Amino acid sequence: MRLVLASLFLTLGVSQAAALCDAGSTTVLSCTTGRGTKQLDVCITGDRVTYRFGPHTAPDLRLSAPIKEVAHQPWPGIGRAIWESTTFRNGAFSYEVYGAYDKIDQTSNGGVTVTEQGREIAALTCDSGTAELGLFALSDAKQAAGQCWDADAQNWGAC
Template identity: 45%
Template sequence: MLSACPDGSEAFVSCTIEDGRKSLDVCLEGDIVTYRFGEVGQPPELAMSVPVREVEFEPWPGVSRSIWEAVTFRRGDYAYEVFGGFHRETNHETEEVETEPFGGVSVRRGEERVAQLNCDPGPTGYGFSSAIYDAKVDAGQCWDNREFVWKEGRASGGLCAGR
């Protein structure tokens, strides 16, 4: 897996964009989630770090052929939704499940999408992991899978009580 995340941290998404000219990294280190975007080999054009309790994280809902998750960072009027996942298809000749990774960032100003940047084809550093989910649960939050939001409180398996 590609990763420009520091040693000891976990990559949510780590990939190149625009034919390898730009890099996109979202990393979890302890209870901090960091977004970095910019020219490869240069200091980031944009970097944001927020406590895991404050980052917006949408876990995979558990249905569809695609496994995906998203993390959203906010700065002023802008929202940076970083997504990662993979499409699963069964090869009907071999009966093996084949996966095609994807990832990128969608930038919005209010409700208007101002940019959509997709990871370059090939190895996208998205490793389906429960790291951010687990960190939010450890921080005292639970996922309400009816309202699709994180709430304060502890519950069995990280799901809010009664869900």
């Protein structure tokens, strides 16, 4: 069922944004922000997940982490929207990237919230109609890497 849902959402959520993901990568989230001036991408390549943000031609920021180490909150399976979030850390800064698909409106959206030592310093949302989602891609990659989600403990651990 998840595979059917993911295929449907990928088809419905295809955007006009040009993803910065490398060839052979899996897109977790790709969209533009700031009326098309910046590109936000989260991509899976091999055993790593990468966050990129900035101009289309040369991102201002690129963070990469092993799939097993990146913080990822999978969809809990309830609610109007199917959503997931992934957090990248860079020193005192955290970048929580989220993507969601509204099952009723059949629209995709996403964005990033930036915090410094736990204090929000920026919140950017994807430009309307540009969010391309790869819902469940990171959850599936974590499972393929031997991790399972413990809903009670709210964390990933060995299966």
